[in-house]
Amino acid sequence: MKIPEGVYVAAVPVRVGYIDTDRGQIVHHATYLRYLELSRVEYLRERGVDYRRFEQEQALSMPVVEARIRYRSAAQFDDLLTVKTWIAQVNRAKLRFDSGIYRGSELLTTAEITLCCIRSPEQRIVSMPEAIIALGSPAAGE
Amino acid sequence: MKIPEGVYVAAVPVRVGYIDTDRGQIVHHATYLRYLELSRVEYLRERGVDYRRFEQEQALSMPVVEARIRYRSAAQFDDLLTVKTWIAQVNRAKLRFDSGIYRGSELLTTAEITLCCIRSPEQRIVSMPEAIIALGSPAAGE
Amino acid sequence: MKIPEGVYVAAVPVRVGYIDTDRGQIVHHATYLRYLELSRVEYLRERGVDYRRFEQEQALSMPVVEARIRYRSAAQFDDLLTVKTWIAQVNRAKLRFDSGIYRGSELLTTAEITLCCIRSPEQRIVSMPEAIIALGSPAAGE
Amino acid sequence: MKIPEGVYVAAVPVRVGYIDTDRGQIVHHATYLRYLELSRVEYLRERGVDYRRFEQEQALSMPVVEARIRYRSAAQFDDLLTVKTWIAQVNRAKLRFDSGIYRGSELLTTAEITLCCIRSPEQRIVSMPEAIIALGSPAAGE
Secondary structure, eight states, rough: OOOOTTTOOOOEEEEGGGBBBTTTTSSSSHHHHHHHHHHHHHHHHTTTOOHHHHHHHHHHEEOOEEEEEOOSSSSOOTTTTEEEEEEEEEOSSEEEEEEEEETTTEEEEEEEEEEEEEETTTEEEEEOOHHHHHSSSTTTTT | OOOTTTTTEEEEEEEEOOGGOOOOOOOOOTTHHHHHHHHHHHHHTTTTTHEEEEEEOOEEEEOEEEEEEEEESSOOOOOOEEEEEEEEOOOSOOOEEEEEETTTTTEEEEEEEEEEEEEEETTTTEEOHHHHHHHSSOOTTT | OOTTTTOOEEEEEEEEOGBBTTTSSSSSSTHHHHHHHHHHHHHHHHOOOHHHHHHHHHHHOEEEEEEEEESSSSOOOEEEEEEEEEEEEOOOOOOOEEEEETTTTEEEEEEEEEOOOETTTTEEEEEOHHHHGGGGOOTTTO | OOOOOOOOOOOEEEEEGGGBBBBSBBBBHHHHHHHHHHHHHHHHHHOOOOOHHHHHHHHOOOOOEEEEEEEEEOOOOOOOEEEEEEEEEEEEEEEEEEEEETTTTEEEEEEEEOEEETTTTTTTOOOOOOOGGGSOOTTOOO
């Protein structure tokens, strides 16, 4: 997984909790979805989108429609990880975030998470808002 | 912790998942709150209260206001546990469920979970509904 | 996702907990990995492999190396789901379980989870044991 | 809950994740045990005890034997909380951490978490190490 040239990359630190591990002594595979979600929220904040306000003010929500994760090496309790996240694709139908989870320079996990946009309370699929689509084109000066 | 005479007791089976454990090779202490919640929902179902409908139709909700848990012995991956739950106290202000979590005849954990009742969407504390208070008096024939 | 002809299918019931949901009022996307894991353990038990004993006696473990999940419709609190799981592929290098998660006849989620086999405590990748590979060939009479 | 005079207090920031919430639109009550655990690990780090190394090098572990939590106000998605944690009591038999979880100056949750000390792999209860007991007496200069 190579980070494409010119994209905005959020690098979010995560400390692995004891609760994140399992009896195999490593981070449980479901836990990475927590780290990835957290990194998407920070990505959006860094690009000017407050996701809480997005949901509340616009009655929109962006649920996950597909997740693909490859586990290469396991994270351990108390590791300080960096989740690097960028937008791989965005259009009216969907938004795909790609991520690499690192321990120092070691790439532990890669992920592709695809979201759609729905309107509450009917839960109807709607077009991605322009403000989200605009995130796909690196703004001048970023 | 003794189960009081004459109370209704729900006995709910729970299989311990791999995800429920931590690197200490035992069930993580937060996981028991999952098992306890699950047992309260089943308790209510057995007594005629469908908690999903309770929330949806009455716009009420019963959040936890206090939790007290004593961990005596640890559950392990794949254990088949029984969560025994009963009402220890209920009045207009609060509802307290007590529970014992067993592996066979061995008591692993005891808990006291106290709930109040709130009305959505304002999140205002309201009186426990009569239907809930009535659960405190063992109905004839139960 | 079609279930291939002739494969062994485990159908595991799962009740959705309150804790499994998120503020979007639906089951959180990470929760499905819990349900899928649980169904794999039951699949193995039904086929004669006690996964707890597998780990303890053989010092082997089968961590997830890849997960792919497609979310079509959301499960809700208190839904009674069925997780249907079968082996899509197994060889010396890996074991892939495919699953469909259903609410009644409605298919909510599909998943492909790939495991490898490692030996503890060195965490070295080893060949899948013969007993696991044998699960790929439907035994006569099953 | 008042913070006693003269004790060392760790103040650990926590950002509430989407996964931490439930369909009641608030942080699920079990999630606070995650935040509390995280704050205890940071408390120990600040006082010179690396808990990962503690477990690995000394074959010791400090499981939770009792948890008591009072939920006063609910945290919400994306809140930036502060978990203040201090040692309320420590002796050869047990270590009790008390905590207050704040959103700004508002106290949302209070907790008392009691740990004991066990030796692996036999899981036998042993005396708290001197290094832990010493944390109870505020060192000169701290």
